[in-house]
Amino acid sequence: MKTLYKMRYLILRRITQVGLLFLYFAANAYGWNILKGTLSASLLFDKIPLADPFAVLQMLSAGAVMGINVFIGAGIITLFYGIIGGRAFCSWVCPVNMVTDLANWIRRELLLDKAERKVWVSRNARYWVMGLALIVSALTGLAAFELVSPITIFNRGVIFGMGMGGGVLVAIFLFDLFGVKNGWCGHICPLGGFYSLVGRFSLIRVRHNQPNCTLCMKCKDVCPESEVLFMIGKESTTVNMGECVNCARCIEVCDDDALEFSLRDFTKSKTKGVNQ
Amino acid sequence: MEQSKRKVDSALKKPKVTERRRFLTIMAQSIGLSALGGIIWTGYVEEAKSAPLTLRPPGALAEDDFLRTCIKCGQCAEACPYDTLIMAKPGDRKPMGTPYFIPRDIPCYMCTDIPCVPVCPTGALDEDSVSSIVDGKKSLDINKAKMGIAIVDHDSCIAFWGIQCDACYRACPILGDAISIEFIRNERTGKHAKLVPVVHSDHCTGCGLCEHACVTEKAAIFVLPREVGMGKPGDYYVKGWSKKDQERVKERNLNELKTKTERSEKKPQDYLNMDEELFQ
Numbered sequence: 001m002k003t004l005y006k007m008r009y010l011i012l013r014r015i016t017q018v019g020l021l022f023l024y025f026a027a028n029a030y031g032w033n034i035l036k037g038t039l040s041a042s043l044l045f046d047k048i049p050l051a052d053p054f055a056v057l058q059m060l061s062a063g064a065v066m067g068i069n070v071f072i073g074a075g076i077i078t079l080f081y082g083i084i085g086g087r088a089f090c091s092w093v094c095p096v097n098m099v100t101d102l103a104n105w106i107r108r109e110l111l112l113d114k115a116e117r118k119v120w121v122s123r124n125a126r127y128w129v130m131g132l133a134l135i136v137s138a139l140t141g142l143a144a145f146e147l148v149s150p151i152t153i154f155n156r157g158v159i160f161g162m163g164m165g166g167g168v169l170v171a172i173f174l175f176d177l178f179g180v181k182n183g184w185c186g187h188i189c190p191l192g193g194f195y196s197l198v199g200r201f202s203l204i205r206v207r208h209n210q211p212n213c214t215l216c217m218k219c220k221d222v223c224p225e226s227e228v229l230f231m232i233g234k235e236s237t238t239v240n241m242g243e244c245v246n247c248a249r250c251i252e253v254c255d256d257d258a259l260e261f262s263l264r265d266f267t268k269s270k271t272k273g274v275n276q
Numbered sequence: 277m278e279q280s281k282r283k284v285d286s287a288l289k290k291p292k293v294t295e296r297r298r299f300l301t302i303m304a305q306s307i308g309l310s311a312l313g314g315i316i317w318t319g320y321v322e323e324a325k326s327a328p329l330t331l332r333p334p335g336a337l338a339e340d341d342f343l344r345t346c347i348k349c350g351q352c353a354e355a356c357p358y359d360t361l362i363m364a365k366p367g368d369r370k371p372m373g374t375p376y377f378i379p380r381d382i383p384c385y386m387c388t389d390i391p392c393v394p395v396c397p398t399g400a401l402d403e404d405s406v407s408s409i410v411d412g413k414k415s416l417d418i419n420k421a422k423m424g425i426a427i428v429d430h431d432s433c434i435a436f437w438g439i440q441c442d443a444c445y446r447a448c449p450i451l452g453d454a455i456s457i458e459f460i461r462n463e464r465t466g467k468h469a470k471l472v473p474v475v476h477s478d479h480c481t482g483c484g485l486c487e488h489a490c491v492t493e494k495a496a497i498f499v500l501p502r503e504v505g506m507g508k509p510g511d512y513y514v515k516g517w518s519k520k521d522q523e524r525v526k527e528r529n530l531n532e533l534k535t536k537t538e539r540s541e542k543k544p545q546d547y548l549n550m551d552e553e554l555f556q
Binding site: 027036037043049063064069070073122124128130132142147148152153159161162163168183 | 321348351363399
């Protein structure tokens, strides 16, 4: 029971991730009208349009003239993550997160972190990839990341059949497992970068309660974006950096009630974040 | 003593790595890496989008605009009751995630309510292009779809051998208009007719029911995208007997004619009489 409680958010996240995939699948297979389409653009309850704002941005950059629905959809998604969820897309919705989480778990179990030769990739690389995606879209007249995105390849694979798409996922898995820790989601993926920017000011945040902290650093070990936890053991405040995916792994592994979900603390933090 | 002083001096003269220099260097480094990534990425995208034999759903914009505008959501494919539309997977050798169909496997059955088109959230499938005005009201008209053009390979079509087959004609949803059966003399026997299929491009929608129905091992009638399968007469050749065809060239700009000769500078009635040596 205690182990389950220790994994409560993890289980909830897997339920939303798999649940969303299933709803998409069921729309195609059984004609359910709950959530049609894919993560690129969908229709909720046959009425509400939803769209991936980064895909729309790339298409605009490619010079597309689009219908109004897709802008409404992108607006809804942007507002949701911008005001409420932060970068929650990455840990609660994105199916690739399950692949990279698995890689990360095996990586910890095998102590690969300790033994490997570190390949240093800047966590800011994703912002460059994001900019590059927009430039390549403009050059080629085709949404560049959408064409290669493992997220939508996985998503469409579940709904319409995987084809050779499994190879893409295996590649990402191997890259994250043996190549770079949190390599794809935490360094390369431009969609993650995009949502980091969108979720920069969102309300739902993890709060650190410093007096309870025993400096065991389990939270930093498990965090896929450990640079956001710079305040651990130093200061009671909320985790305000946009890169935090709100996955709540830190809350679960903490044995000392030093972390919890809360609303954003708008007061200025005293300690400065140090980029890893 | 002297030597060590000189060392200190030269150390002082070395340009200092300031914060500004560090920042600019890192930016420049990132641009360098991005350039390499960008060229590979651009190359891949350019290659991927040049899959010329891709058949699109009804109402699709011209291929370039379609690729730009399609968000790859798959709602058209989900709406298709016959599972005609396929979302391109890795390994399909089509621009990834875009809808297409293979008529020999599952053709487009040309539903009159065209369920695949109105669901498109971006307008990559354009409802207006498959609608016509009936009694002042816009209504869907699948016969206006232009998904492709059926092409007949005369050498493998058994009707052209003289064997009676009209499978494609019978399968055509607009038979009589899109495919007609023409009678030609069978020179081999000298006393029979061949009943051969002829496709008419202004009516053919490219649904592929003919290709699906074709009895030969590999279809002798098959659908190609219209840009691939059709020629273009250009402005020089006009059906003088057809009002409609004359409309086509009405707006041509004579200054844009590419071939310029001594004659083309003049009006026809002048240049036709200018070859003086003819009359000598």
